[in-house]
Amino acid sequence: xxxxxxxxxxxxxxxxxxxxxxxxxxxxxxxxxxxxxxxxxxxxxxxxxxxxxxxxxxxxxxxxxxxxxxxxxxxxxxxxxxxxxxxxxxxxxxxxxxxxxxxxxxxxxxxxxxxxxxxxxxxxxxxxxxxxxxxxxxxxxxxxxxxxxxxxxxxxxxxxxxxxxxxxxxxxxxxxxxxxxxxxxxxxxxxxxxxxxxxxxxxxxxxxxxxxxxxxxxxxxxxxxxxxxxxxxxxxxxxxxxxxxxxxxxxxxxxxxxxx
Numbered sequence: 001x002x003x004x005x006x007x008x009x010x011x012x013x014x015x016x017x018x019x020x021x022x023x024x025x026x027x028x029x030x031x032x033x034x035x036x037x038x039x040x041x042x043x044x045x046x047x048x049x050x051x052x053x054x055x056x057x058x059x060x061x062x063x064x065x066x067x068x069x070x071x072x073x074x075x076x077x078x079x080x081x082x083x084x085x086x087x088x089x090x091x092x093x094x095x096x097x098x099x100x101x102x103x104x105x106x107x108x109x110x111x112x113x114x115x116x117x118x119x120x121x122x123x124x125x126x127x128x129x130x131x132x133x134x135x136x137x138x139x140x141x142x143x144x145x146x147x148x149x150x151x152x153x154x155x156x157x158x159x160x161x162x163x164x165x166x167x168x169x170x171x172x173x174x175x176x177x178x179x180x181x182x183x184x185x186x187x188x189x190x191x192x193x194x195x196x197x198x199x200x201x202x203x204x205x206x207x208x209x210x211x212x213x214x215x216x217x218x219x220x221x222x223x224x225x226x227x228x229x230x231x232x233x234x235x236x237x238x239x240x241x242x243x244x245x246x247x248x249x250x251x252x253x254x255x256x257x258x259x260x
Contacts, residue, residue: 012039017052024053030060047097050075071096071116081105088128093118093137103127108165110149115139115175130167131187136175142199144182147171151187174209 019036023029037060040049050057056074058064064076066084071094076082078100084090088111090104097119098104103126104112110128115137120126122143126133129150153166168188173179177191180199191197191207198214198221207213212222 015039016049020049020052020057023057024055029055029058033058034060046077047075050095050097066090068092074098077102086110088112088132099124099143108150120145128170129165131170133171135173136177136193138176139173140178142179142181142183145179145184147173147185149187 016036016039019032023032023036025032036049040046046057050073054072056070056072056076058074058076059078059080061078062076062080062082064082066082067087067089068082068084069089069091071092073095074092075095075097077098080098080100081103082090083103083105085105085107086109088106088109090106090111091113092098093114093116095117096114099120099122101123102120103124105126106112106128108129110130111132112126112128112135113132114120114135117137118135118139118141120141124141124144125146125148126135127146127148127150129148131149133147133149135147149169149171150165150167152160152163155163168186171185171187172190173185174191174193174195176194177197178195179185179197180201182200183197183203184201185191185197185203189203189206191203192209192211194210195207196212197203197207197218198212200216201214201218202216203213204217207218208220211220213219214221
């Protein structure tokens with residue numbers, strides 16, 4: 001019995017390697033991927049399929065429309081939609097992972113760039129209209145997060161359906177940021193490196209690097225590393241007042257200015 005299981009595992013690996021290598025050949029990709037999935041793993045093991053060729057793993061059930069540029073070894077799972085209009089591209093870096101039902105759309109001059117090793121979990125929406133959305137490297141978006149680089153205007157006397165779109169600017173999410181389940185980020189926002197956004201938050205203003213924010217609208221609930229260093233400095237022996245005040249002032253500016 002053990003030998004049979006070992007033989008079955010070897011046959012499965014050979015099957016996957018053959019078809020995923022063939023999936024890296026143009027005009028064979030979708031067909032070869034379908035054959036690989038006949039005896040292939042579900043999502044949580046599909047990352048290994050993405051490593052088998054430079055093209056990565058693109059589900060036959062995914063839709064890629066327009067100007068979409070892919071890095072190496074990307075994973076694009078079932079029912080993912082990458083939809084590009086006008087001149088703004090959709091760019092995925094190396095080893096980006098898009099789980100099922102992720103929607104990424106650009107139009108009216110917007111663009112989307114997602115850095116290497118970032119991952120968007122199930123049901124995330126990234127819509128770049130009028131302004132770009134830039135997501136750094138090693139960024140994590142929990143399920144149902146939404147990023148919108150536009151909003152609807154509210155001019156009096158006109159119905160909602162004909163209101164023009166407007167924007168406060170693009171969205172920038174720096175490296176190593178984590179967004180909790182259902183977080184929403186609106187236009188004109190920059191989230192600093194290493195920040196954490198709590199589940200269900202609505203981010204309308206800039207977030208300092210290393211900060212933890214939550215709420216609607218999101219507020220800082222935990223001090224960034226810079227202010228923690230200031231606290232350590234005042235408790236250390238031999239620290240003069242001038243250096244401490246300098247560190248403390250810069251730390252408070254880092255926290256408070258984005259919230260004004």
